[in-house]
Amino acid sequence: MARGRIIKALSGFYYVENENGIFQCRGRGNFRLRKISPLVGDWVDFEAENRTDGYIMEMEDRKNELVRPPIANVDQAILVFSVEKPSFNPVLLDRFLVHIEANKIEPIICLSKIDLTSEKSEKSLNQYKKIYQNLNYEVLETSIYMEETLKKLEPFLNGTISVLAGQSGVGKSSLLNALNPKLDIETDEISKSLGRGKHTTRHVELIPLEAGGYVADTPGFSSLDFQGIDQYDLAHYFPEMLERLNDCKFRMCTHVNEPSCAVKDSVANGEIATHRYEHYLEFLDEIKSQKRRY
Structure with missing residues (x-):
């Protein structure tokens, strides 16, 4: 029996790679009975x-493992968020960060399309950057038209299994094409009426990088639910709250x-960003609503 890693799943087939090449496989017949999903x-x-x-x-x-995107054994998540077209979305970023933290995956925030940054949006963007950097998140700025920005991303990708995730239209596929022009991944224009991109990536696939390592291009999506995250655990996935729980x-x-709450006190004195706490409350209410429905 041979050993390998699944690098693509499509139409019921699994493409397994090892030192001898890539093999198209099906799951064993009893996987469904055993509720096993590769x-x-x-x-x-x-x-x-x-x-x-x-x-x-x-x-x-x-x-x-992640549910959306469906992928396992990830070293890090590159969370791609454009500064414009579509506009930077901090609440969606925090949703992603909660899920990545809950799965013990290292997050890297990648701000794409920085060539579109306006003077008006630059000040706001710099404030957000400072907040996330102070939380020890790596924040990178990229543009497919600025080669020097891509070179800053490359060292984080080499030798790792990275998932590239983010809202539709932020330029994930374009970013991969810029990193490796041989890929020629399909891209699409932003819908002017909706301000978001079409879902050009239709399956999850591990893409090899020339310098080693893999990156997963994943289907775009614009929302994440909190199934599997308990209301009392949510604060553990906000680093600035976690360090104050005791x-x-x-x-x-x-x-x-609750009275004598260290987290609320830190929000009041500016040690915790207001928008992060507001997102926490929004997510907490959503988790409670999900629990009531079931």
């Missing part, structure tokens, strides 16, 4: 008589109405 990024044992007729027999344990009076503090 994901891109999984390490598997497989049998194949030829390159197009293989079967995945067993899957190795995952170190992590200073709250109540162990199960939700940082809303």
Whole structure:
């Protein structure tokens, strides 16, 4: 039996790569009964008589996994957010960060299309950059038309399994094409009426980089729910709140109405950014609403 990693999943087939090449495989017949769903990024044992007729027999344990995008064993997430067309979206960024933190994946914030930055938006963008950098998040600025910005991103991609994620239309596929012109990934223009892009990426695939490592181009999406995240755990995925949890009076503090709350005190004195706390409250309410529905 051979060992390899799934690099693409499409139409019921799994494309498994090892030192001998890429093999097209199906899942073992009892996977469905065992409720096993292979994901891109999984390490598997497989049998194949030829390159197009293989079967995945067993899957190795995952170190992590994401539901949307569906991918496993990720080292880091490159969260791509454009400064314009579509406009920078801090609430969606914080949604992504919560999910990435919950899955113990290293996040890197990539601000794309910086060549479109206006004088009006630059001041606001710099304020956001400072807030996230103070939280020890890596924040990179890129433009497919500015080669020097792409070179700053390359060292983070080499030798790693990275997922490239973000709202539709922010330029993920264009960014990959700029990093490796041989890829020629389909891109599309922004809808002027809706201010968002079309979903040009229709499946998850690990794309090899010339200098080593892989990056996953993933289908674009504009919302994330919080299934699987408990209301009492949410604050753990905001680093600035996590470091203050032990200073709250109540162990199960939700940082809303409780007295002697270290998080609320830090918001009041400016140590925690107001927009981050507001997003926390929004997400908390959403989690509570989901719980009530079930």
